[in-house]
Amino acid sequence: MTAPLPTIGALLPRDLPVADVLPFVRDVEELGFEELWVVEDCFFRGGIAQAAVALASTSRLRVGVGILPAAARNVAFAALELATLAELYPGRLVAGVGHGMPGWIRQVGAWPASPLTLLDEQLAALRAILRGEEVTTDGRYVRLDAVRLDSPPTVPPPVLAGVRGPRSLEVAGRAADGVVLAEPVTPEYVRAVRDQAAGGPDLRVVAYEIAAVDDDVAAARARARAALLWVGEPDVAVHLVGLPFADDLARLRAEHTDRHAFAAALPDAWVDELAVVGTPSDARRRLAELADAGTDGVVLVPVGPDPLAALHRLARVLPG
Numbered sequence: 001m002t003a004p005l006p007t008i009g010a011l012l013p014r015d016l017p018v019a020d021v022l023p024f025v026r027d028v029e030e031l032g033f034e035e036l037w038v039v040e041d042c043f044f045r046g047g048i049a050q051a052a053v054a055l056a057s058t059s060r061l062r063v064g065v066g067i068l069p070a071a072a073r074n075v076a077f078a079a080l081e082l083a084t085l086a087e088l089y090p091g092r093l094v095a096g097v098g099h100g101m102p103g104w105i106r107q108v109g110a111w112p113a114s115p116l117t118l119l120d121e122q123l124a125a126l127r128a129i130l131r132g133e134e135v136t137t138d139g140r141y142v143r144l145d146a147v148r149l150d151s152p153p154t155v156p157p158p159v160l161a162g163v164r165g166p167r168s169l170e171v172a173g174r175a176a177d178g179v180v181l182a183e184p185v186t187p188e189y190v191r192a193v194r195d196q197a198a199g200g201p202d203l204r205v206v207a208y209e210i211a212a213v214d215d216d217v218a219a220a221r222a223r224a225r226a227a228l229l230w231v232g233e234p235d236v237a238v239h240l241v242g243l244p245f246a247d248d249l250a251r252l253r254a255e256h257t258d259r260h261a262f263a264a265a266l267p268d269a270w271v272d273e274l275a276v277v278g279t280p281s282d283a284r285r286r287l288a289e290l291a292d293a294g295t296d297g298v299v300l301v302p303v304g305p306d307p308l309a310a311l312h313r314l315a316r317v318l319p320g
Contacts, residue, residue: 004291005284005287005288005291005319006207006287006290006291006295006296006297006298007034007035007296007297007298008033008034008035008287008297008298008300008317008318009028009033009034009035009036009037009062009064009206009297009298009299009300010028010033010035010036010037010299010300010302010311010314011036011037011038011039011208011299011300011301011302012024012025012028012036012037012038012039012050012054013301013302013307014039014041014044014045015044016307020307020308021050021053022053022057023308024307024308024311025053025054025057025058025061026057026058027308027311027312028058028061028311029058029059029060029061031311031312031315031318032315032318032320033061033315033318034061034062035061035062035063035064035094035297035299036054036058036061036062036063036064037063037064037065037066037206037208037299038050038051038054038063038064038065038066039066039067040065040067040068040069041101041104042101042104042107042108047065047066047067047068048065048068048081048082048085050065051063051064051065051085051093052085055085055088055089055092055093060092061092062091062092062093062094063089063092063093063094064093064094064095064096064160064180064206064299065082065093065094065095065096066096066160066162066180066206066208066299067096067097067098067100067162067180068095068096068097068098069097069098069099069100069101069104069105069110070097070098070099070100070115070118070119070122070123071099071100071105071110071111071112071115071118072100072105072108072110075121075122075125075126075129075142075144076125076129076144076147078097078122078126079125079126079129079130079149080149082095082126082130082157083129083130083149083151083152083153085157086130086153086155086156086157087151087152087153087154090153090154090155091155093157094157094158094160094206095126095130095157095158095159095160096159096160096161096162096180097119097122097123097126097159097160097161097162097176098119098161098162098163098168098180099115099119099162099163099168112141114140114141115168116167116168116171117139117140117141118140118141118142119161119163119168119171119175120171120175121137121139121140121141121142122141122142123159123161123171123172123175123176124137124142124175125137125142125144126159127156127159127175127176127177129147129148129149129152130149130152130153130156130157130159131152131156132148132149132152132156133148134146134147134148135147135148158177158178158204159176159177160172160176160177160178160179160180160204160206161175161176161178161179161180162179162180162182163179164181164182164235164238164239165238166196166238169193169196169197170196170197170198172197172199172203173196173197173198173199173203174199176199176203177202177203177204178199178203178204178205178206178296179193179197179203179204179205179206180206180208181193181205181206181207181208181239182208182239183207183208183209183210183239183275183301184209184210184228184231184236184239184240184274184275185207185208185209185239185290185295185298186239186240186242186243186273186274187289187290187292187293187295188241188242188243188293189238189239189240189241189242190205190207190290190293190294190295191242191293191294192241192242193205193294194294204296204297205294205295205296205297206295206296206297206298206299207290207295207297207298207299208299208301209275209276209290209298209299209300209301210224210227210228210274210275210276210277210301210303211224211275211276211277211283211300211301211302211303211314212224212227212275212276212277212303212304212310212313213276213277213278213279213280213283213313213314213316213317214278214279214313215279217277217278217279217282220277220278220279221268221271221272221277221278223303223304223310224271224274224275224277224303225263225264225266225271226263226303226304227275227301227303228263228266228271228274228275229259229260229262229263230259231249231263231266231274232249232250232252232253232259232262233253237250243273245267245269245270245273249266249270252265252266272286276298276300276317280316280317283314283316283317284317287317300314300317302314
């Protein structure tokens with residue numbers, strides 16, 4: 001039996017010109033997407049600030065923050081910010097917390113000696129505080145003395161872990177409400193994530209996906225291919241486990257020192273596996289495959305020179 005389509009959201013591009021931010025956010029809601037996800041990448045825009053603006057500018061859209069680097073914030077103050085948004089917009093916030101990109105976190109002098117320990121402690125404390133509990137803990141990184149929100153949100157936001165490796169997924173399975181997976185996400189990767197996280201059916205899996213929809217499949221592939229420049233990098237290898245072409249992709253990347261040449265050489269069949277791409281029916285078929293594998297939500301990443309136009313094309317996959 002084919003699973004229903006997952007929740008379909010859209011990603012707010014991190015480098016979108018400021019004049020286009022509010023039109024993009026409002027279009028996401030008006031077009032019928034269920035979620036908007038914002039990113040906190042160095043050194044573009046802050047995740048909490050973007051989420052606040054998106055929530056205030058829309059009436060029903062659920063807004064996900066993907067992700068807040070655990071090492072960049074004191075957990076009590078992160079909880080304070082998230083609780084404020086959850087209190088003002090009940091049921092419309094999803095919080096994502098993760099390691100962050102090591103290069104960026106080292107750049108600001110915050111990379112911990114044990115990222116796994118920090119994430120485990122941060123997730124446990126953050127969820128407890130958001131539930132309105134009084135938290136006292138003396139961990140390696142998180143030390144709190146009777147911390148409790150004066151006005152906890154009536155609907156605590158779910159806290160998802162933005163992680164990718166097996167050990168981090170184990171932490172997510174026991175300490176988070178779900179996981180946020182960076183692109184590319186294949187059905188094989190989703191099944192592996194569910195096995196490694198071992199969080200049971202209640203663990204929510206959200207997948208970011210490069211996405212290009214067009215009646216001209218070649219045009220859609222061309223836009224997606226240009227956004228897959230980095231898919232041969234070492235950090236992405238865990239996303240490719242189980243794919244029959246994983247070794248061939250690694251060899252192709254080794255043959256092309258230039259990322260653009262590498263992306264141009266990606267076979268069409270690989271692009272179709274690494275992105276949500278093609279006609280609206282092609283894209284819906286891929287979304288159904290991801291749902292069958294255990295994906296609860298897909299966040300479509302618009303690609304191409306005009307993100308607003310790309311967003312409108314992506315809306316063609318929405319039900320109804």
